[in-house]
Amino acid sequence: MRRHPLLPLLAAVLVGAAVRAGKIATEVVVPDFVASYLLFIDTYGVFLQSGGGGAFQAVVYNPAGQQDRYYLAVVHAPSKTCVWVANRDAPITDRAAPLRLTARGISAEDPNGTVVWSTPAFASPVAALRLDESGNLALLDGRNRTLWQSFDRPTDVLVSPQRLPVGGFLASAVSDSDYTVGGYRLDVTAADAALTWNGSLYWLLSTDVKSTRDRDGAVASMAVNGTGLYLLAADDTVLIQLPLPDAKLRIVKLGVDGKLVITSYASANATSPSPTDAGFVAPNSGCDLPLSCGALGFCAPNGNASSCTCPPLFASSHDGGCTPADGSKAMSVASCGGAGGDAAPTSYISLGDGVAYYANRFSRPDMVGSNGSSCQALCSGNCSCLGYFYDESSLSCFLVQHQIGSLVNANSTRRGDMVGFIKVQSLQSPGSPSGSSSNNSTLIAILLPTIVAFVLVVVVGAVIVVSWRKQERRPGRRASRSRDVQLRRHRSPASDSAHLVYGNDDDGNDIVIPGLPTRFTHEEIEDMTNSFRIKIGAGGFGAVYKGELPDGSAVAVKKIEGVGMQGKREFCTEIAVIGNIRHVNLVRLRGFCVEGQRRLLVYEYMNRGSLDRTLFRPAAGQPLEWKERMEVAIGAARGLAYLHFGCDQRIIHCDVKPENILLADGGQVKIADFGLAKLLTPEQSGLFTTMRGTRGYLAPEWLTNTAITDRTDVYSFGMVLLELVRGRKNRSEHVSDGAGAATGDDSNSSNGTTGSSSRGARSDYFPLMALEGHEAGQYAALADPRLEGKVVAGEVERVVKVGLCCLHEDPQLRPSMAMVAGMLEGTMELWEPRVQSLGFLRLYGRGFAGPADGSGGSGGGIKQAMAGSNGDHTRSGTTTVTTMSGWPSYMSSSQLSGPR
Structure with missing residues (x-):
């Protein structure tokens, strides 16, 4: 029987197809090559392996056995680590869809033939696709020159000896089965290598405890090799290094959780890490991760691990984070910008004292020199702001924008005086207008009698108090009680809550000042200071004595003397202002005493004394x-x-x-x-x-009319x-x-x-x-x-x-x-x-300030010494300052502003 002339060609095609479907090529494949997961199902999608033992494989990758997500990838076979993905944001959706290698490059298609990913166009045709022993997948031309390579386009992994140039980055995957770009990045900048989450910094290589800086300079690239991880200058000079034990292969992977993990292997074909590899993970504390405890979860270190709780006024949510316990909803960028009156009102919930945001350690403040109200106003005017943190010590305002992460202890960010607030949206309960009107009517019927009764009680009480005070002002009664009422801190709760100060004031009325600190009698002050036995200093307002409160805490008592005082009312008003000032860098006023002409202030005790003693005259000579x-x-x-x-x-x-x-x-x-x-x-x-x-x-303006x-x-x-x-x-x-x-x-x-x-x-x-x-x-x-x-x-x-x-x-x-x-x-x-x-x-x-008595010197140069610093009078080289009260103060300019 005569054979058909096309039969040999058909047989060759069928044999070739069978080989392509079942045999894994080594190191190189040439154009007109087609692969799909279905064609290479027996090898789990692997169609090309590297030389030298095949440690790396090119594969049509199907993570977790999903039916609609296939990738062109390079895998480190012994550890089963995916080290590179081509089409991470455009996966092939069918296992039969082809991956083609032609003279124009590589392309991936969906089932209907639409190209979902491809390499760029080249000036010369592609001659081969090669996978080398380091895991680099490259397209070569006929002269064996590299047209394109995977090492220039890393995804979430670096392998030694790969480099990441300045401006390059690794981007995490969404999950272990979805290689779409996630929110974490490792960026190489001209100054450092940084981990960020949605643009928010949470780790720097230069600040890691295991890294060392060799010299300053502009970073050109980051390299990983057999001895460690390095930031290099343009001439390959080491700027910052992370030394690691010697290894033949290192894999640097940015995980889906934001951790940067470096794993070392004794050889490329090793299936497990090197015995000498202790492993490197950054950040080294789990609480430094942006989502260590989910959104608004509070992370606390617990040995080598960490524990998660919710802050006060918050409860656990289904997504692993925390949510307001009152039913309100934390704001998100998606929830802002509601239409007109349909938008629910917003408010703020406190996160409590000592709570900071994970990013506060590295972030720069959005506003400095402000108070808490200004910080809140800044957040309220920004729709993308979801909350704010205010550092009371540095007066710095930090906004949380776009997305909320986890909370940490403020001391871990070196900002111990941080307070935080989260913007929330109140939930409006559904109901019909008629129902609302009915409820309002019922509420009014209940509240109106109560309000009327309360007003009557207040009016009657006021009449009684006025009558009683008139009786108290009668000369006989007033004289009998004028010396009996003392300024004691041990009072009944009612009098203490009112913060009353009694005594003979200028107008004879009782003084009611809210917010006063603890009030002591002079007898109590004498007891706590042991009759003013230990004098620890003296200043412009009087002497300072050491004392001790009944609870054993030391205090410093300042006896204000030698100056005329305001009346008691004015004095107590100012004490209330000073006593309510709270700041870690301000001495706290613990209490006061005001009896007759006596004025004493009780401060917290600072055991090392004033700076002038420690700086100018150190006790130990150091x-x-x-x-x-x-x-x-x-x-x-x-x-x-x-x-x-x-x-x-x-x-x-x-x-x-x-x-x-x-x-x-x-x-x-x-x-x-x-x-x-x-x-x-x-x-x-x-x-x-x-x-x-x-x-x-004292500044020069003390000698002028300048405010x-x-x-x-x-x-x-x-x-x-x-x-x-x-x-x-x-x-x-x-x-x-x-x-x-x-x-x-x-x-x-x-x-x-x-x-x-x-x-x-x-x-x-x-x-x-x-x-x-x-x-x-x-x-x-x-x-x-x-x-x-x-x-x-x-x-x-x-x-x-x-x-x-x-x-x-x-x-x-x-x-x-x-x-x-x-x-x-x-x-x-x-x-x-x-x-x-x-x-x-x-x-x-240079001695332009003369003596104050006018004898000699160069006092006539005072006007030249201070531009515009003319006193109201000048006599014999002495500047006369007319003070605010109109009294002249004859002091030379050098006494005020000049050398000391």
Whole structure:
């Protein structure tokens, strides 16, 4: 029988098809190749394996055996790890749909022939598809040149020796069975490698405890190899490294949960990790993950694991997170923008104190120098804002936008004074209009009689109280009771809740002040201080004594004396304001006493005393370490910023100096004596500049008609910053008559001279030295020589620059205290000092301030020393300042603003 001429060709095609359906190619396949999961069902979709043992395989991948999701993928066969996916956002939906290799590249089709994914067009035809021993899938041309490769387009995995260039990223999958791009990313930037969730940062390679920085420079790429993970410069210089035990193969995978896991293998064909591999996981704490406990779940570390709870006023939800327990609904971006009146009203639910958001550790504030109300208003005006966190210590506002993650302990973010609020949408219960009207009518019928009865009771009670008070004002009764009623803290609950202060006031009326702190009698004060036995200090307002409360806690009692006082009503009103101020960097007022002309204030006790003792005269002879000085600077700045911006009533301290910065164990830094100027009579508040006796810290505007603002405190704080840098008072006097070394004190001669005008004294005015050091760019030499160079050079430069910016002669050119705190923390851009606004320092430092008695000196240069600082009168080199009360205060400019 004669064979048909096409039979041999048909047989060859059938044999080829059978081979393609059943045999796995090694390393290379050529164009006109077709694969599908159905054609290679016997090999579970594998159609190509790498050389050298076939550790890597190219496969039509079907994760979890789903019927409608197939991918072109590369898999590490021994560990069954998918290391690359081509069409992750456009899976093939049928197991028979073809994957084609042609001279134009690779394409994946759906069942109706529509291309769902393909490689780009090339200038030359494709000659082969190769899978090499490192797992790189590449298209080659006829000259064996690479036209395209999978290593240039990573998905959620890197394998050694693969590199990820700057601007490149890994993106997590939605789940282990759905390779669609998820919300987590590993980004390589010019400065670092960062993990983010929907744009929110939660890990940096440079801050990981296992990483080390070799040198600074711009990052060009991230590489993983047999010795570790590296960030490299353009010349392959190592900038940051994560050293790991030696291994032949490493797989770096960004998991669906946001964890970055590095697994090491002794060989490419090893089925299990290397015995020397301890495993690397980032972040190292589960609570650092954005969704460690679901949305609004509170994560608490528990050994090597973590536990999840819901914050107060919240309950567990079906999706693993937490939801408001009152039935309201946490806002989402999808729920904002409702139409007109159909949108439910929004409100805020507190998350409680000490709760922070996982992202607060790395995020920059959305607003600085604000109060909590401003932060809430910022969130309310932003539809994508779902809540906010307010840091009471730094006055920083952080918005939660687009999506809500988990909550953590505020101390883990180094922001212990954080409070958080979540925006919620009230649920409107359904009901018909008629039903609502009926319910309203019933409610009115019930409430109206109750309200009428309550009003009658109030009116009758008021009549009785008025009658009783008239009887009490009769001379006989008043005289018999005037000395009997005491200011005691142990009262009946009714009197304590009213916060009444009784006594003979100017008008004889009883004083009712809400919000007062604990009231003590003078007898109780004497008991707690052991009759004022231990004196621990003295200031412009009087002496300070150590005491102890009945509960054993130590206190400091300030006896205000030598000044005229306001009436009791005014005094108690101001005490109520000061006593309600709460901030971690402000000394807390524990109580007070007001009896007759006696005025005493009871403060919390700071056991390390004031900064001037620790900085200028350390008891153990050891100078304050640089790290502690930075903590003092930042803490004091936060406290002043709160006085200026965080209180309901802005408070200007007016006496910022080291003596009013107190320290305690545990790194506590607190501002003292704030608000005391409010306790003076109007006449004496006009003499405020002379009472405090702190020349060297008062700003130039004290000598002018310029208004005293919060920037006056900024000037004083700038002087304190410079003293922190140098470790001595800004003016150190060296006497040439053999009296000894620099004393660092601020004593004057008996006639009130500044100490720099006679007897061979030489003045080293440090603010001038700091200015000259800034102009020369030499900051390290300005640091306290007692530290022997154990300082952070960049921080010294930062503190000097911030200090000089605070000293700008024009108050409007000085930063606010909130900005000062931000610059010291490094969270805000550092200002550059304006040298032209610091010229007066040269005049102060070169002796332009003459003696106060007018004898000699160069007092005539005062007007030149302070632009626009003309007093109302000038006599013999002495500036006369007309104070607010109209009383002249004869003080030289150097006594107020110049060298100390």
